[in-house]
Amino acid sequence: MKILAFNGSPRMEKGITDSILQTFLEGARSAGAEPETIYISKQKIKYCTGCFNCWFVHPGKCIHKDDMAMIREKIKAADVLVFGSPVYFDGFTAQMKTLLDRLIPGGMPFIENRDGHSRHPSRGKELKTRKMLLVSTCGFGEIGNFDPIIHHMKAIAANFASGKYMGALVRPMGGTLEMLKEEKPAEVKAIFDAFRQAGVEAVAKGEISEGLQAAVAKPLISVGEFVNRANALFSQLIDENKK
Ligand SMILES: Cc1cc2nc3c(=O)[nH]c(=O)nc-3n(C[C@H](O)[C@H](O)[C@H](O)COP(=O)(O)O)c2cc1C
Structure with missing residues (x-):
């Protein structure tokens, strides 16, 4: 199984x-x-200009000559795509969104109805039959902070013809993994073990159980305690930088 x-x-x-x-x-x-x-920030990926040359002038080819051509070849060869992104302003980072927009040459302009929704067909195999998983973290404490990015990930999976949403491995209060590694080593280890086990399950079963998706998100401290500790740390950092 090739995982990109x-x-x-x-x-x-x-x-x-x-x-x-x-x-x-x-x-x-x-x-x-x-x-x-693929670390997106290390790649040269220009913004989509919305010119649609890739649909109507030279189908399947983007006007830009950059690393997206190589990335699209890797996507074609992959069985599973994993989208790893922190939550930025309630969604994907600009780096991830720039890459996603540049996948448009892999679709065709025609509009078809799939499951009661307008979609574009895939150009050949490019946007077809991939399992897709979201891996994300965020600064805030509530699990609901991932609602918009999960919704987006599900929509992207549905846009890929026969794309299958595999689930979401999301970690709120991401900073607590580092903050509490000495205070609560066994609990922090259990979180990482759950991420590792999710990788095993993804390959062995082709899906990730709800139990493991919940295990990776398990809070190490309450949101209230996190907010108090984080705010104290932020004040300290601001004071230290004044000196
Ligand atoms: C520009 C920006 C926007 C952010 N927006 C959110 C947000 O909407 N919700 C949230 O919970 N955290 C937000 N964060 C916090 C990041 O999700 C958090 O710092 C995360 O751990 C960063 O992941 P990384 O360490 O892999 O870069 C934001 C951070 C930045 C820099």
Whole structure:
């Protein structure tokens, strides 16, 4: 099973998204998958200009010559696409959205009705038959902070002809994984173990159980306690930088 993962965090390897994404991929690799990660910030990807040359002038080809041509080839070869992105303003990062918009040459202009909804057909296999998983983290505490990004991920999966939404591995209060690693080592380890196990399940069963999706999101402290501790830390950081 070829798994192509995108990391849309501008913090790349230093970010929380990468720590949970790589733990998931470690599990998948141990179960026999071949994972590859593309750090979007390392790629040259220009914005879609909305010119539609890729539909009407030279079908399937973008006017831009950049790393998207290589990325589209990798997407064609993948069985599973993993979209790793922190929540930025309630959605995907600009890096991830820029990549998503540039997938438009993989669709055709024609409009068809699938499951009562207007969709574009795939150009060949490009936007077809991929399982899709969201891996995300955010700063705030409530799980509902992921509602918009999950909704978006499901819509993207439905837009890919026969694309299948595999689920979402989301981690609220992402900062607590680092903040509490010495105070609550066993609980922090259990979260990472759940991400790893989700990788194993994704390969072995082709899906991730609701139980594991809940396990990766399990709060380490209450939202109230997190807010108090985070605010105290923020005040301290501001004071320290004044000196
Ligand atoms: C521009 C920006 C917007 C953000 N918007 C949100 C938000 O809407 N909700 C939230 O809970 N966290 C938000 N955050 C916090 C990030 O999701 C959080 O810091 C996350 O851990 C970053 O992931 P990373 O470490 O992989 O880069 C935002 C951060 C930035 C820089």
